[in-house]
Amino acid sequence: MNIILLGPPGAGKGTQARLLVEKHGFVQLSTGDMLRAARTSGTEMGKQVAAVMDRGDLVTDEIVIGLIAEQLDTGAGAKGVIFDGFPRTLAQADALSELLTGRGARLDAVVEMRVDDEAVIRRISGRFTCDRCGEVYHDDTKRPADPEACDKCGENKFKRRADDNADSVRTRLLAYYRETSPLIGYYYAKGQLRSVDGMGEIDAVHTAIESALRP
Ligand code: AMP
Numbered sequence: 001m002n003i004i005l006l007g008p009p010g011a012g013k014g015t016q017a018r019l020l021v022e023k024h025g026f027v028q029l030s031t032g033d034m035l036r037a038a039r040t041s042g043t044e045m046g047k048q049v050a051a052v053m054d055r056g057d058l059v060t061d062e063i064v065i066g067l068i069a070e071q072l073d074t075g076a077g078a079k080g081v082i083f084d085g086f087p088r089t090l091a092q093a094d095a096l097s098e099l100l101t102g103r104g105a106r107l108d109a110v111v112e113m114r115v116d117d118e119a120v121i122r123r124i125s126g127r128f129t130c131d132r133c134g135e136v137y138h139d140d141t142k143r144p145a146d147p148e149a150c151d152k153c154g155e156n157k158f159k160r161r162a163d164d165n166a167d168s169v170r171t172r173l174l175a176y177y178r179e180t181s182p183l184i185g186y187y188y189a190k191g192q193l194r195s196v197d198g199m200g201e202i203d204a205v206h207t208a209i210e211s212a213l214r215p
Contacts, residue, residue, distance in 0.1 A: 003108060056174075064086055
């Protein structure tokens, strides 16, 4: 099954993608994670996108489409792919459709996660992740049981994203409304959109996504 998780920054796409990966063995393709990895490893592309990402603007379609094409070519997504943070523009949506068709695959569903803007800002502001396994935590709502160790893998190092600050969050939200939210209408018109309430507890949202994915 190939699925897009669609929603503003902080909607919980990454968290829900990880749950779907654990349960179904899908592969999570997050362009945000790929871009951050490129920055960490210091590639030319990583250097090129750093300032854009920190500001909260979108990097070029060409770069992210290239990253997704590369991943699809590795064949890693044989059991299914969760696209997390991609596509974010209509051009990316069209490119994805072509990439899948060209590989004899298709998009099965687009799940829109509905959240309110204030909640998004609150969620992003307190967010941190495990440095090793990427488990997502929050200062107010989900702290590790032992503050010195990740619940999942025991790692004692956590990190916060450089773009999880008030200015970047506003810019990211603006980019979402300007560039990405038209995809809701686009996929609705194609009969592929399913919307879930993204405001509940993590498990409740997961259950809602599972039922939205049932035929
Ligand atoms: P994310 O981890 O999905 O919140 O993405 C972090 C940042 O990476 C975004 O604010 C953008 O600067 C960049 N980015 C990630 N995915 C895309 C995409 N599909 N198109 C353009 N920029 C992206």
